[in-house]
Amino acid sequence: MPRMNIIQAVNDALRIEMERDESIVVMGEDVGKFGGVFRATQGLQEKFGEKRVFDTPLAEAGIIGAAIGMAQSGLRPVPEIQFADFIFPAFDHIINEAAKMRYRSGGQFACPITIRTPYGGGIRGGHYHSQSPEAYFCHTPGLKLVIPSDPYEAKGLLASSIRDDDPVLFLEPKRVYRAARAEVPEEEYTLELGKADVANEGSDVTVIAYGAVLHDVLKAVEAAEDEDGMSCEVVNLRTLLPYDAETVLESVKKTGRVVIVHEAPRTCGYGAELAAMIAEKAILYLEAPILRVTGFDTPFPYTLEEEYLPNERRIRKGLRDTVSF
């Protein structure tokens, strides 16, 4: 099996899907000849032509608005938003149009678009190249939200997202775009949306995470196991909407302790939903308060981003506090 990074895996999935289904088109800023600012669409225009891989004017609302119309014409657009921080001009089209299209038309119109966008901090990008906006979108009936953490997931989940008949927001963890490398099958495969992965089995505490921060969680867990003798189970969500409550609950019922880790700010963040769901469905299994290790409720800082991010040190503290409660 070839070793790939996430960029290569995304590129591979796009190529395979476009070969498989000619209704798939790739569009966005700089995705054509240049192949994207992160090079995720490199070589696709050359291979599939300018009709199927093309640059658009610089307008996120236009990219998503046009993609919705293209979907109505029978295509399966895969628009790229260059950074998740720039997605908000298209917020109305995602929330009010794409996500509601099937429902509001009584099932007459679908909106099978997959919006790819890099998210998250750790690349010295300041406020506007670092944010994790998943919570805004997870509050949206009709939308699916997927976040891979490594190349294997990126390829399989992107293929599933593109084949899905509902709109999917596919957030790519840009901090580990190149750092996360793994063996990836050369041929096509899919990973089911809505299914979590148990990335590490354990019995003392359940850590729930997704995306780039999963790598920090796994490092922290390894250290906690080696140095503190803890046994930690790690649930990697992969899909945030609709999410895999079954796998989460199964783990929580086993360990009785929960730490939720995400980069995004804490208040009304994705962890709040997980904590509420766990409390509703498994409170009698809990032996400690559900703890969140997250970004702070501030705009994303430039110089002090390492302190802002839920790094290994903060995650280990969370594990100790929970297990020793």
Place this chain on the structure above:
Amino acid sequence: MLRWRGGRYNPAFMSEEIYRILKTNGRLEKGRKTPSIDDDRLRDMYRYMLINRLVDERMTKLQRQGRIGFYIGSVGEEAAVIGSALAMRDDDWIVPCYRELGAALVRGFSLYKFCCQLFGNAEDPIKGRQMPNHYSARDLKFTSISSPVGTQIPHAAGLGMGLNIQDKKNAVLVFFGDGATSQGDFHVGANFAGVFKAPVVFLCRNNQWAISVPGERQTASESFAIKAEAYGFEGIRVDGNDVLAVYETVRKAAEKAYAGDGPTLVEAVTYRQGAHSTSDDPRAYRDEEEVERWKERDPLNRMKSYLKHRDLWSDEEDDKLRDETVKEIAQAVKKAEKVGPPDIEEIFNDVYAQRPWHLQEQYEQLRGLAE
């Protein structure tokens, strides 16, 4: 092509730069020839306008009686909507705003289904999910309506781009009002369509009022049509109460789109004779005399006079169509009113192609309470 001359927004109805075929008395404008449109089509234009008018009158009353929650009519704007919808081919896409019942009627949308949508009942094509006037009909290539203003404009551009990509030879007719031209979505939609030469006819129903706000508060441009120039395509200002002028203009714009020559912006200058919706009372913000002046330019009277001059229509035929339509509407309302609400399960259907666990759980909770 209009040329920018500076100055302020000018709604002047009799402006020389407005394309018109029929005078308000139904006679041809000086220098205009009898258009080469067959007689049946000419009669259709008027028939659809009259049906549209009668439906609007009836449904407004229905709302006043408290039988439906809300209604948006298009009294005074029928020519702009019906003239343009008739000018397109049946396999072209129509991307509506929410004031284009006439276009749906042209496509064959049934009055019964329309009434079911107003009642939001179990036979509503959109299953009781939206307010009145937000119908859609995919089989008629009539897209889904949302309330936020102008969002359909980039969708139309994308639809046109999609047709080009798939080498389909159809075009797209998108409707929006004068207020929508102030939205960013008008800009991105027009810009994308221009850049990609999308086969789109942008139909701005300039009805002079965005609820209570007049045209001069929407733009400092001399017209709405002139905005097209900056996007690299043609903008045409047409008398929106002259169904022949609208039809001819949109026909040419559609031919251009079929030929691969890109989009056109058509500003149909018309007037919203009624309220924005049944929730609005225009007496609070506009002069009744203005309304009366526009009623003299009513699109139905003008076309009826024209047809009568040409012996294509008579008062007897007019009365007959009125009677038939009033009866047909009454029957549709009566039948639709008897249909019950959708099953509560419809709250949870069509959110996704397949219902995920959390919606199933919520459905079961609600079902449990209901039983």
